[in-house]
Structure formats: C-alpha cells, structure tokens
Amino acid sequence: MNRIILLLGLAIAAFAQNDFLEAHNQIRRQERGAANMKMMSWSPELATVAQRWANTCREGHNPRRSSSSYRNLGENIYRRTDRASAIDVVKNWYSEKRQYNFNYNHCFGVCGHYTQVVWADSDALGCGVAYCRNLFGGRGGYNYVCNYGPAGNWNGKKPYIAGRQCSRCPRGYRCQNGLCAKSAWK
8 A cells, every 4th residue: 555655756746846846936036025946956866855755744843854956955745635736736835925024034923834945045956746545634635845955944044045036046057037047158
C-alpha cells in the first residue's frame, strides 16, 4: 500500500510542477512595491526533497532539508482533506500577508509562509504532494510541500527591497513581466 501512495505522490508532483511554478510567480508578480523580486524556476532536485518529505506524512518540517545546490532550504507545508489546486495552496500561504507589517518587519500572528513565498532572493522551487491516510484523525488528506532555495525568512531581514518593480534587479538579471529574470547572456 505504501508503494501505491508513493507512486500517486510522484505522479501528482510531475503533473502539477508547472502549476506550482506559475502560481508562485503570479503571486510574486502581484507583490507591488518589490524592487528586487526574482522570478522562480523549477528545481527537480528541490522537488525530490519536497516529494520525499510529503511521502513521509509526518507532522512538521523536514529537519534535514538541504540539497547539493543549497545548504539551507525554505519550506512551506499545507494540508487539507480534499485536493487543492496549486494556486489555492499558494494563495493560502500568501493570505498571511495581512498579519505582516512590512514597515516594522513584524508578524502579528503567523506569517512565515507568506514571507517565504515573497522572499525576493529565493529563485528555485520544488514541490511535492502525497495523499496520507493518517492525516486528520485517520480520515486522510493531502500533504503539500514546497521547498525554496535559497531559504528565506532570515531574522531581521525584510523579504524584499521596497521600490518600483524591477528597479533593483541584481546584476545579470533583467525585468520580465514584473520579475527579475536571469539574463540569457553574461
């Protein structure tokens, strides 16, 4: 039975990878006033880390989340009894924005999922999802996990530089649809 659940999780992750990537970039693009927001790209390596953790169906964050490309990974987890679209999952994390005060760089409640989604320097994304029979008191549910590289949510640092969109793109990046995208040329 575990093998069937594992295969289901892998199939869902492969099917939805573009949906998760587009959902993140759409939300990041909507974050008005972010001058250095990088466009995210899909990382199969981070997706593997996320999928493996989703498949464990354990509570909490993966204590050993890292990859050969990133020593530290950010991680968002979302669980619910029925399937959700990628945009609904990301919007759920983004909804924590109302509990974050940018000027004071302070959360009034939970806002770490939001700040990770809009962490400007995070530009690699990998997500996974698995159905877990043990969730919600044995009723079962879906375990959504996204990993971000490099990790965000550094104490004392705001998630992005305030300013006009793309006005502070890092060297080697250009503005593409409101996000800082890596230039094809050096």
